[in-house]
Amino acid sequence: MSSIRERNCALILRAASEEFADKGFAAAKTQDIAERAGLPKPNVYYYFKSKENLYREVLASIVEPILAASQPFDPAGDPCDVLSRYVRAKVRISRDLPFASKVFASEIMHGAPHLAPDLVERLDRQAQHNIACLRGWIAQGRMAAIDPQHLMFTLWAATQTYADFDWQISTVTGKPKLDDEDYDAAVNTILTLVLKGCGL
Structure with missing residues (x-):
């Protein structure tokens, strides 16, 4: 059953x-x-x-993978390894959960009226933890002095665009659907820009 x-x-x-x-x-x-x-x-x-409960469940279904993607962030971790694993995980979410990602993006753009307070708190706590890790690595001279908050915003935008703006990507590439090679290229491009920009 x-x-x-x-x-x-x-x-x-x-x-x-x-x-x-x-x-x-x-x-x-x-x-x-x-x-x-x-x-x-x-x-x-x-x-x-109810439809409201179902909508909240859809949001919860994408929040958990988003939070899990941040697991590599550890003050003792290697910045290059952490950022690489994070970017790969976030692009994988866009590939595997594109519709839930769009729902989440729309919810955020509308001020998160349906996102449960505990999920908001967990997302914020995780973001602050990630930013603190970046600040620590910068202070230790382990990466370039990039603004940690704006680096996180850039990572979110660069990785989530493959789900949230799939129509635009399909139009530009001429492909109705991206394949594994495209997602690998996306990861490699993002990582080249981010790691070089962070002096890693």
Whole structure:
């Protein structure tokens, strides 16, 4: 029974991510989400109770990987290794969870009205930790004196663009969908710019 529940919840979450990414929270309809998932509409309410709860679950599903991407940040870590692992993880999120990433970006652009306070607090705490690590490495002379906050903003923008602005990327590249070589090229390009810019 639990495997059926897990399967159905996964189908609904993926469908909801796509629907919310395409139409936004207000315009997305539960019926359309159910049809995308290939399940009856009552199943959506059975598992998630409301459209609002489902939207929050989509947000939570992307926040956890975002937080996990920051695990390499450690004051004792090697800046080159930490930044490399972080960039790879963030590009992987854009590749594997593009719709949830778009939903998250839209939520942030609208002032995060639906993002649970505990998730906001965890994201902020992690960002402050990452910035503190960067400041420490700069103070120790282990990397160039780049503004730590703006470096993090740049990393977020550079990695998330592959999900949030996929239409623009597809238009420029002439490809309907990027492949593994494209994502590898993205990682290598970002890392070349970031590591050289940080004197690493």
